[in-house]
Amino acid sequence: MCQINHKVSVLTPRIAAFTRQGAQIKLSLANLTPPFGVSVEASTNLATGSWLAQTNFVPTTMATNILLPEQGDKKFYRVRTPSHERSSKPPNAAPSPA
Numbered sequence: 001m002c003q004i005n006h007k008v009s010v011l012t013p014r015i016a017a018f019t020r021q022g023a024q025i026k027l028s029l030a031n032l033t034p035p036f037g038v039s040v041e042a043s044t045n046l047a048t049g050s051w052l053a054q055t056n057f058v059p060t061t062m063a064t065n066i067l068l069p070e071q072g073d074k075k076f077y078r079v080r081t082p083s084h085e086r087s088s089k090p091p092n093a094a095p096s097p098a
Helices: none
Strands: 014-021 024-030 038-043 052-057 064-069 076-080
Touching (some): 014 076, 024 076, 038 064
Antiparallel strands (some): 014 024, 024 064, 038 076
């Protein structure tokens, strides 16, 4: 019996752009690796704040746009895949538009 090992490279997802659309924040996400899940998180304090999931999804393409409600407070956003969940450094953190 022959065993085949497949290695899959998972890209580091990133926030390519963000804009305000009315009462929502539009995040343009890039470097997604379907079918690996993605979590978009937000924090009000980059240095000491806790990160809270805003949405989780499984991408079907390598780039997509998502809309999140704007909730008044200044927020920082980041996007992660399960391979980044153990990291203490916030990869791809981006401030919300002012």
